[in-house]
Amino acid sequence: MRLSERQTPRVIVDVHRMRRNIDRMQQAVGGGGKRLRPHAKTHKSPVIARAQLERGASGICCAKLGEADVFVEAGCDDITLPYPLLPTQAARLLALLDRARVRFIVDDVEVARGWSEEGVRRGVRFEVLLKVDVGFHRCGVAPGAAREAVRAIAGMGGLSLRGVLSHAGHAYGATSETVLAQIAADERAVLGAIVEGAAADGIHLGEVSVGATPTARFSVSEPGITEMRPGNYVYFDRTALGLGAATLDECAMFVMTSVVSRPAADRVVLDAGSKTLSNDLARGFSPQPGHGLVLAGLEGLDTLPSLVVERLSEEHATVRVQGGAVTLRPGDRVRVLPNHSCVVSNLVDEIDLVEGERVVDVLPVAARGRIA
Numbered sequence: 001m002r003l004s005e006r007q008t009p010r011v012i013v014d015v016h017r018m019r020r021n022i023d024r025m026q027q028a029v030g031g032g033g034k035r036l037r038p039h040a041k042t043h044k045s046p047v048i049a050r051a052q053l054e055r056g057a058s059g060i061c062c063a064k065l066g067e068a069d070v071f072v073e074a075g076c077d078d079i080t081l082p083y084p085l086l087p088t089q090a091a092r093l094l095a096l097l098d099r100a101r102v103r104f105i106v107d108d109v110e111v112a113r114g115w116s117e118e119g120v121r122r123g124v125r126f127e128v129l130l131k132v133d134v135g136f137h138r139c140g141v142a143p144g145a146a147r148e149a150v151r152a153i154a155g156m157g158g159l160s161l162r163g164v165l166s167h168a169g170h171a172y173g174a175t176s177e178t179v180l181a182q183i184a185a186d187e188r189a190v191l192g193a194i195v196e197g198a199a200a201d202g203i204h205l206g207e208v209s210v211g212a213t214p215t216a217r218f219s220v221s222e223p224g225i226t227e228m229r230p231g232n233y234v235y236f237d238r239t240a241l242g243l244g245a246a247t248l249d250e251c252a253m254f255v256m257t258s259v260v261s262r263p264a265a266d267r268v269v270l271d272a273g274s275k276t277l278s279n280d281l282a283r284g285f286s287p288q289p290g291h292g293l294v295l296a297g298l299e300g301l302d303t304l305p306s307l308v309v310e311r312l313s314e315e316h317a318t319v320r321v322q323g324g325a326v327t328l329r330p331g332d333r334v335r336v337l338p339n340h341s342c343v344v345s346n347l348v349d350e351i352d353l354v355e356g357e358r359v360v361d362v363l364p365v366a367a368r369g370r371i372a
């Protein structure tokens with residue numbers, strides 16, 4: 001099957017680039033003496049998880065139990081959920097624990113106590129990591145409260161506190177390489193101080209887990225980190241490009257789309273809207289406008305900088321022609337590099353794996369929609 005025979009819009013992944021991304025991250029993280037535990041929320045595919053594990057990943061991350069169900073069913077037996085589970089989910093977690101090692105995070109002493117009671121009652125020890133807020137200000141205990149939390153949680157029955165974990169999501173707002181490097185250095189310093197404080201209290205925290213694609217290239221050489229959990233790197237996207245995490249020729253996922261209307265010289269309408277591209281805007285050192293980067297045709301890296309994906313309806317992209325002679329007519333095809341590939345995965349049942357214009361395989365997005 002050739003790409004030109006496919007109906008559009010169609011999400012496509014360049015197999016060669018994806019494999020190269022997997023290899024490069026594995027080499028970088030392994031070369032830094034750390035374990036790689038990729039976040040599977042980007043691809044939601046056991047096939048790709050298997051490729052990551054075969055290259056040396058020590059396990060995977062899933063965001064939710066429902067996502068983990070799919071990967072455990074497919075044979076992945078070492079999963080971390082860097083997500084704050086609630087004790088009301090104990091029965092679902094236990095069902096997974098029969099078949100796999102599954103760890104999760106806690107960031108609240110009372111919630112940890114709830115898990116502890118569940119563990120004691122059911123005669124198991126849940127493996128947990130303390131989530132630390134290193135600046136993203138989403139989940140996580142504040143660094144100043146971490147020592148106390150470690151003491152409390154380490155002393156609870158039914159729990160085994162394995163270490164500390166953070167996600168430097170604020171790296172997505174970085175304005176330069178220097179800022180990114182500093183975020184990675186600060187993250188390591190915060191976690192290192194918690195590990196030292198715990199050691200002084202006689203508590204061994206063996207796992208120091210960080211994870212975000214923008215900081216990955218700096219974290220690999222930070223001492224004291226044992227594990228990295230990037231996810232986005234498998235495909236990258238326009239945001240990764242804007243943050244210097246990837247070059248255009250490392251971006252593996254595109255949306256192939258057709259021109260369906262050319263109502264004016266300065267306007268082109270494509271058949272991929274927010275239900276394909278998502279409404280996420282691009283981030284980066286100097287964020288670029290629009291809902292994706294338009295590339296000419298079905299192959300190559302020929303960007304069309306005079307086109308800005310200005311507006312998305314559910315099924316249309318309204319593209320502004322900023323100048324230059326753009327000859328696009330209804331029926332012509334272009335590719336769009338999405339702003340955020342992880343969300344795009346979750347919007348389609350399957351993805352075409354391509355080599356040039358050839359569709360070499362169709363990848364089911366098996367954990368698509370597993371948001372609970």
Ligand SMILES: Cc1ncc(COP(=O)(O)O)c(C=O)c1O
Nearest residue numbers: 039082167211212213230231232
């Ligand atoms: C807790 C956690 N760990 C790891 C990751 C992976 O980060 P990235 O998407 O930058 O690769 C994410 C992403 O959202 C996350 O929330």
